Amino acid sequence: MLKFTLRRIWQMIPTLFVVALLIxxxxxxxxxxxxxxxxxxxxxxxxxxxxxxxxxxxxLDRPLWERFTTYIWDLARFDLGTSFRxxxxxxxxxxxxxxxSLKLAxxxxxxxxxxxxxxxxxxxxxxxxxxxxxxxxxxxxxxSLPQFWLGLLxxxxxALQLNWLPSFGYGDGSIRNLILPAIALxxxxxxxxxxxxxxxxxDVVNSDFVRTAHAKGMSESAVxxxxxxxxxxxxxxxxxxxxxxxxxxxxxxxxxxxxxPGIGSLLVDSVAIRDIPVVQGAIxxxxxxxxxxxxxxxxxxxxxxxxxxxx
Amino acid sequence: xxxxxxxxxDLKVDxxxxxxxxxxxxxxxxLQIMPGETFGLVGESGSGKSVTxxxxxxxxxxxxxxxxxxxxYRGEDLLKASKQTMRNLRxxxxxxxxxxxxxxxxxxxxVGRQIAEMFVLHQGKAWGEAEKLAIEALAAVKVPSPERRxxxxxxxxxxxxxxxxxxxxxLACNPDLLIxxxxxxxxxxTVQAEVLKLIRELCAARGxxxxxxxxxxxxxxxxxxxxxxxxxxxxxxxxDTRALFSNPQHTYTKGLLGALPRLGSRTSDSRxxxxxxxxIIADRSVLTQERFIAPRITEGGAAQ
Amino acid sequence: MRLGFNLWFGGFLTVLVVFAGLFAPWLAPxxxxxxxxxxxxxxxxxxxxxxxxxxxxxxxxxxxLYGAQISLTVGIVSQIINSVIGVTLGMTAGYWGGWWDxxxxxxxxxxxxxxxxxxxxxxxxxxxxxxxxxxxALGFTNWSWTCRIARSSTLSLKSQGYIQAAQTLGYSDLRIxxxxxxxxxxxxxxxxATLGMGGAVLAEASLSFLGLGIQPPFPSxxxxxxxxxxxxxxxxxxxxxxxxxxFLAVLGFNxxxxxxRDSLDPHMRTRKL
Numbered sequence: 001m002l003k004f005t006l007r008r009i010w011q012m013i014p015t016l017f018v019v020a021l022l023i024x025x026x027x028x029x030x031x032x033x034x035x036x037x038x039x040x041x042x043x044x045x046x047x048x049x050x051x052x053x054x055x056x057x058x059x060l061d062r063p064l065w066e067r068f069t070t071y072i073w074d075l076a077r078f079d080l081g082t083s084f085r086x087x088x089x090x091x092x093x094x095x096x097x098x099x100x101s102l103k104l105a106x107x108x109x110x111x112x113x114x115x116x117x118x119x120x121x122x123x124x125x126x127x128x129x130x131x132x133x134x135x136x137x138x139x140x141x142x143x144s145l146p147q148f149w150l151g152l153l154x155x156x157x158x159a160l161q162l163n164w165l166p167s168f169g170y171g172d173g174s175i176r177n178l179i180l181p182a183i184a185l186x187x188x189x190x191x192x193x194x195x196x197x198x199x200x201x202x203d204v205v206n207s208d209f210v211r212t213a214h215a216k217g218m219s220e221s222a223v224x225x226x227x228x229x230x231x232x233x234x235x236x237x238x239x240x241x242x243x244x245x246x247x248x249x250x251x252x253x254x255x256x257x258x259x260x261p262g263i264g265s266l267l268v269d270s271v272a273i274r275d276i277p278v279v280q281g282a283i284x285x286x287x288x289x290x291x292x293x294x295x296x297x298x299x300x301x302x303x304x305x306x307x308x309x310x311x
Numbered sequence: 312x313x314x315x316x317x318x319x320x321d322l323k324v325d326x327x328x329x330x331x332x333x334x335x336x337x338x339x340x341x342l343q344i345m346p347g348e349t350f351g352l353v354g355e356s357g358s359g360k361s362v363t364x365x366x367x368x369x370x371x372x373x374x375x376x377x378x379x380x381x382x383x384y385r386g387e388d389l390l391k392a393s394k395q396t397m398r399n400l401r402x403x404x405x406x407x408x409x410x411x412x413x414x415x416x417x418x419x420x421x422v423g424r425q426i427a428e429m430f431v432l433h434q435g436k437a438w439g440e441a442e443k444l445a446i447e448a449l450a451a452v453k454v455p456s457p458e459r460r461x462x463x464x465x466x467x468x469x470x471x472x473x474x475x476x477x478x479x480x481x482l483a484c485n486p487d488l489l490i491x492x493x494x495x496x497x498x499x500x501t502v503q504a505e506v507l508k509l510i511r512e513l514c515a516a517r518g519x520x521x522x523x524x525x526x527x528x529x530x531x532x533x534x535x536x537x538x539x540x541x542x543x544x545x546x547x548x549x550x551d552t553r554a555l556f557s558n559p560q561h562t563y564t565k566g567l568l569g570a571l572p573r574l575g576s577r578t579s580d581s582r583x584x585x586x587x588x589x590x591i592i593a594d595r596s597v598l599t600q601e602r603f604i605a606p607r608i609t610e611g612g613a614a615q
Numbered sequence: 616m617r618l619g620f621n622l623w624f625g626g627f628l629t630v631l632v633v634f635a636g637l638f639a640p641w642l643a644p645x646x647x648x649x650x651x652x653x654x655x656x657x658x659x660x661x662x663x664x665x666x667x668x669x670x671x672x673x674x675x676x677x678x679x680l681y682g683a684q685i686s687l688t689v690g691i692v693s694q695i696i697n698s699v700i701g702v703t704l705g706m707t708a709g710y711w712g713g714w715w716d717x718x719x720x721x722x723x724x725x726x727x728x729x730x731x732x733x734x735x736x737x738x739x740x741x742x743x744x745x746x747x748x749x750x751x752a753l754g755f756t757n758w759s760w761t762c763r764i765a766r767s768s769t770l771s772l773k774s775q776g777y778i779q780a781a782q783t784l785g786y787s788d789l790r791i792x793x794x795x796x797x798x799x800x801x802x803x804x805x806x807x808a809t810l811g812m813g814g815a816v817l818a819e820a821s822l823s824f825l826g827l828g829i830q831p832p833f834p835s836x837x838x839x840x841x842x843x844x845x846x847x848x849x850x851x852x853x854x855x856x857x858x859x860x861x862f863l864a865v866l867g868f869n870x871x872x873x874x875x876r877d878s879l880d881p882h883m884r885t886r887k888l
Contacts, residue, residue, distance in 0.1 A: 018725045026741055140873065144866035146817055148824055149858030152844060160848045208414040214370055215409075216480070217402035217432055226428075230419050249730025253821045257844070267733070268825050271740040279740055287728055294728075305419060306464045 001302070008298050012291045019287045020075060023280050024068055080281035085273055090281040094263060098285075100170060101262030104255070105247040107182035109240065112190035117236060120197025125224070127202060135194060142191025148253045151184035155258075168259045181258040185251055189243035193236070200235030204228050234305050241297030245290040315343040316385065316487055316520050317367065323379035324362055324371065324544075336362055336375060338544045344488065349514070349521040351535030351552065353528060353567070358541040360524045364490045366390075367522070368407055369397040384488075403433040406481035410493040412473035416465040422476045423449070423461025429483040448479040452509060471502035475509065482513055489514060490522045495530065507534060528567065532556060540564045622874030628867025636683035643677040647834040650674065657850040667852035669842055671832075675853060678834035679860045685835050686864055689749055689819040690812040696754030698761055698808050702800075705765025706792050710773060719762065726759040732818055739827045749828050753815045761807045768800040802879040806872050813868035820861045836861045 062070075074081060080090035119139075123132040158180060159167030171177040204210060205228060213227045252264035259265070263282050270278035302308040322340045325333030337359045344350045352360045365371050367382055369389060382389040384400065392400075409415045417425055426448050427441035436444065442461065449457035452475040465473055474494060481489055491510060495503040511534055514521050525531050531538055532552055539549040540563065548561040559565045635642065644663075655672035666675035708719035726734075735752040742748035772778055773796075781791050822828035823837030831838055836857045843853035 014721075015725055015728050018721070019728060022725065022729075023737065026737055140869055141862075141866060144813060144817075144862055144869050146820055146858060146861045146865070148821065149840060149854075149861060152840065152847065152854045152858065156847050156851055156854065208409060208411055209417045211370065212409065212415045212477075212480075213417070215368060215402060215407045216429060217398045217400070218428075219398055222432075227417050227420075231417070234419075246730045249733045252732060252736065253825060256825055267736065268827070271736060271827060274740065276740075279737065283729070283733055283737055286730060286733055290728055290730065307418060307466045 004302060005299055008295045012295055015291060016284075016288065017072075020072065020284060021068075023283055024071055027276050027280060028064060028067070075284075080284070081277035083270075083275055083278050085270075085275045085278075090277050093266065093278060094281055094285050097261060097263045097266050100173075100260060101248055101251060101255070101264065103173075103178065104181055104185060104251055104260060104262060105244065107178050108186035108247060108251075109189060109244050111182055111186035112188075112193055112243070113240060116190040116193030117197050120194040121201055121232070123194070124198040124201035124205060132198075136198070139191040139194045139198075142187050142194075145187055145191075147184050147188060147250065148257045150187055151181065151254055151257045154180045154184055168257070170259075170261050181254050181260055184257075185247065185254045188250065189240075189247065192243060193239055196239040197232065197236055201228060201232045203235075204231045207231075230304070234301065237300055237304065238297060241293055241300070245293035245297075248286050248289050313345065314386070315383075316346045316348075317344040317522075318383040319343070319363070319367070319380070320383065321380040322363070322366060322377065322382060324359075324366055324375055325378045326374045327376055327378075333376070333378065336544050337366070339380065340541075340544070340546045341380075342539050342546055342549060344520050344522060346487065347515075347518045347520050348537065349511075349523055349535045351531040351538040352522060352524045352541060353526060353531050353538060354541035355526060357543075359544040360526075360541050361492055363541070364407065364492055364522060364524055367488075367490065368401060368405060370401075399433070402429060402481075402486075403484045404486050405488045405490065406484070406486040407490040407492065408474070408477045408481045408494050410496050412470050412477055412497065413465075415477060416473055418465055421462050421464055422468070422473075423463075426461075426476065426480045426483055429480055433484045444483075445479075448483050449476070451482070451513070452476075452479040454479070469502075470498050471506060474498060474502075474506050478506070478509060478513070482517070482519065485517055486519060488520045488522060490524070492524045493526070494523075496525070496527070503530075510534070528556075540567065620874075621870045622878060625867050625870025625872070625874050628863055629871050632683050632687065632864045632867060635680050636687045639677075639680040639684060643674075643680045645674040645677040647673065647678045647681040648832045650677070657846060657853070659850075660852055666856040667850065669839065669850070669853050670846055675839070675856050678839060679836065679857060681834045682836040682839065682857065682860065683864070685746070685829055685833070686816045686819060686861075688746070689753060690815045690868070692750050693753035693757070693815045694808040694811045696750070697758040697811060698804055700755065701758035701761025701807075702765045702797070702804060704758070705762035706769045706796060706800075708762075709766040709769030710788065710792055710796070716766075719766070723759045723762050726756070729756075731756050731814075732821060735818055735822060736825075736827065739822060744827050744830050746829060749819055749822065752822070753818055757811060757814065761804060761811075764803050764807060765800060768803065769796055772796050772799055802875075806876045806879065809868055809875055810872035813865040813872065816861065816868065817865050 071081075078091065080094070082088065083090055083093060086093070119135050123129075123135040126132055155167045158165045165180055166177050167180075169177060210223060210227055213223045218226070248263065251260075251262060252268055254260070255262040255264035256268050263285060267279060267282040267286075270276075270282065298308075319340055319342050322337055323335065324337040325335050327333040340359070340363055342350070352363065354360050362371070362375060365375075366377055367384075367389065369392070371377060377390050380390070384405070387396075389397065389400070416422060423442055423445045426445035427436075427438060430436040430441035430444050431438060434441075446457045446461045449460055454460050454472060454475050460468070460472070465476075468476070478494075489510070494510065495506050498506060507530065510521065510523075513519070521534075523531065523535055535552050537550065538552050538555050539546050540555070540561065541547065542563045548555065548559065548564045550560075555564065556568065559568055650673055652672040655668050656670050657668060657672075660667045666679065669675055669678070704719045704722075708716040734756040738752035738756065739748055742751060769792075778791060778795055781795050786795075819828055819835065820837035820840070823835040824841050826838070826841060829835035829838055831842070839857040840854060843850065843857065847854060
């Protein structure tokens, strides 16, 4: 198991390196200098001396390969550079935003799992029933629902009309501020989970070993509890993991809508003011997060399913 | 003659249609199995062998529905028995092993635990004791080093071993009847013989009756005392194994036996051909029209 | 029964969106950009303004019809680009194998590791807002699944008799790929593209909502919602109708994709929705 774990962690590194390279290339091939973009307001041209000084300060005047080696070397030492705009270390800026993002993602996922998995499970146990049809139509609708529109509607209803919950902001970090963005963000993984849970359970229910379990004389509920649930869990865990990993990416729009001080809103704000080191750093953190969760899911998967470790 | 263990009387199984009528799958099957007897059920795919066995187990799946007749176990009609009664019988008094040992075991549980579950379910044992009994059960089916094997997952075992595990599981509670649905079809020929021998020996020793389902006449001949031949949802003939093989009465049985290759039966000059029963199972429309036998059988060896 | 419903209802919604986009100039009572009149701002739905007006006094119904043009353009063009990239890479990787296959595989894995919205955001950050940037951002970032499917179908097709027959006949690799392999995997690719349309429409709306996509005053459904956010309490209709348009369009593509998949692959019918 330890060897398996180490191997999975080792496998992340090349992907991460290529992503870093890709991000660097994307942000380096752009015509025009960032310093220019940073200081031109569209009407007057920025002072050339100022631009030159900035270029020198951020090392933008050096050749591309040199900049890349510095960039990778800095990355290896967990140095993500300095923000063009605030002059603060990017790592610190991201660190501050990490917890709110994490909190939102966890809340959304808990919401999705608590509702989506039971729905899918119950639908699979009564395939073709009205409940099943309604759940599945609900699921495809949930997948088609723009999260930020749902967010707006929730805001309209629960914050502005009913005045039950704050309409946006982090507040003092209380759960009241978390509810609306978590629901808006959670609706997509919820719908997906309901669908995959149903498909997974249906697969298991129709499998031979469940027939064996029935032939043993077990009650319906014992079969579900002892044989169906754990086997279906394999697929559910995978989906939960994949969704959790991509949630921080999906959260960008929701964070912006609810003025939530997470990585996503920092990314959007930085894109708008072309604060490239922050943009690069935020994207790297999001990708790293995705890879870490995926690796964790693989490990969990191996813990549930004895067949995996053998490969 | 003692009372039969299982008596099936005029069993009808349909796939109900919306119109109220149904597509008949079993069209009135009657047979008896005596205690300790090995009864063979033979027939081609789709003839209703497996449906018959699943009906006894009370495990008919959704579109299938028993619509008539009786299945008497020691005089009690299983079709009318409560769910609770059926659960107590299933696995405990009537056990079943399936064709596919590769998929019939839960991949995420050790085989020891899967066998132990039987003792927990039907004998009210605690898990610890049940797992010890499971090791004994594995030893009984001649699994080498049973203590170690009990901790294995199905994917760590060969097909033959898995089928032994299935047998150990099925015989765990000393059932009165073992239903073996093509237990050797998915196995290698050499393993087949061992598994057959195991079933025969264990059941003979414990006095367990066997309903042995197969499309392999050779296997049937070697293990069964009596044989029933099924075709298209009907039991067309039933007799002692020896009598049936030496003197088949029904045209379909004759056709079936004619299709059996025998060593040395076909020499280059006599050109005795194997009879072919043309095409596979009749389509639904034929089934519904009850014209289930006439056109497909050719008398004797002179096909075409 | 549900199979029919998916295709039928999904197709209906899709046709509705295409119809709205194509005939917007004839269906719309106003001009989406020029008919701004602050005297009419934030009017509720009425006989004259079916879905009400926005903060500039523009007719929301008109803007939704024209918004369909943008959504459709982004959806169709980005999926064409994605399919071409995915199929080309996947098919050649599966067919030729070797280092090229390894390279494509590695690239696909990297692309899958970056959430597509984030990738699109990065590209928009570099290229700046606007329709051409959107087409690039959404067209070049979502081909990984198509690529995987194309690769695996090529691998399974490659070993089939008729492909090997074509090889022995001396057909060129490209000819085999385009005349023998490609037609056999169009089904799943089409399904991916249809489902991808939904994703692209959603992504476009999200980016425009963030102010990084289509820029005002052009009528994108997403940017209409940005506008609506500022007057949620006063003019809820400005938030409801554009969002409903996004929802129904995406639902249409998703249902159509599901329906196509089910009808192309009957085995999947019992598994997925």
